[in-house]
C-alpha cells in the first residue's frame with residue numbers, strides 16, 4: 001500500500017522589528033503559492049512566524065509584551081493565510097505567540113485545506129531565562145514571556161497520515177519525539193528560531209547547524225516518522241539565525257534541504273507507509289521497549305539516580 005503526500009518546508013528570512021504582520025503574511029502567502037505550484041499539499045512555517053523573534057528583548061511593560069501576541073486566530077492580519085489555504089486547497093502549519101485570557105503560549109497550529117484548525121500545540125520545553133540579562137548580545141526570554149504548554153503532544157489523523165507538532169527547543173529532547181512515537185506519529189511538523197551564537201557556550205556556535213539536524217534526524221529515525229523542520233533564518237535585528245530547513249525521512253535521511261538563509265520553499269514527496277518499515281522492524285515498540293525499566297524518565301528525582309548508585 002502507499003499513502004503519498006507532497007509536502008513543503010517554508011523557511012522565512014529575517015523579519016524586522018517594525019515589519020507589520022500583514023507584510024510577513026504576504027511573504028508566507030507567496031510561499032504557499034510556490035509550494036502549491038510544485039504540488040505540495042502541506043506547507044510548514046517557522047516558530048513565531050508572524051513577527052520578529054521578540055523574546056530577544058527584555059520588556060518590563062506588559063502591554064508592550066502583549067503587542068507581540070495574537071488574541072484570535074484567524075485575525076484580520078492572518079486571514080489571508082486561511083484564504084490561501086482554501087483557494088489553493090493546501091494545508092499549513094503556523095507558529096505564533098498566543099494569548100488566551102491571562103495565559104500566554106508559544107503555539108503552533110495545523111490548518112486543513114478547508115481553513116479549519118485541525119490541531120494545536122503549545123511549546124513545552126521553553127529555553128532561555130526569566131530576568132533581564134543585559135550582558136548578553138541578545139536575550140532569550142521565553143521563560144519570562146510564555147507559560148509551559150498545557151496540551152501535551154497531540155497527534156491527529158490528517159492528510160492521510162498521523163501528524164504531530166513540536167516547537168524549536170522541543171526538538172532537542174528525546175521525550176518529545178517518543179511521546180509522539182507512542183501515538184504512532186508519521187509526520188512531525190516543527191518550526192525554529194535558533195541563533196548561530198549561544199552566549200552561554202560560545203564554543204557551540206560552530207555546532208548549531210549540526211545539532212539542529214542531529215536532533216531532527218534522530219527523532220525521525222528512532223520513532224519511524226517523517227519530520228518537516230522550518231527555520232526563521234538570517235540576520236534578524238543583529239542576531240544571526242541558522243537556516244537548514246529540512247524534510248527528513250523515517251530512515252533519518254534528509255530528503256530536502258534549504259540552501260539559503262532567506263525566504264525559501266523546499267519540497268519533497270513522502271509516503272506515510274514508509275514509516276512502517278522502521279516501526280515494524282528496528283523500532284517495534286511493543287516487542288522491544290522495556291518500559292518497566294524506564295521509570296526514572298518520569299521521576300522528578302530521576303536526575304539523582306547516578307548519585308544513588
Ligand code: CDT
Nearest residue numbers: 127128140168169193194195
Ligand atoms: N526558539 C528556541 O527554542 N530556540 C532555542 C535556542 C536555544 S538557546 C537559548 C533552540 O533550541 O534552538
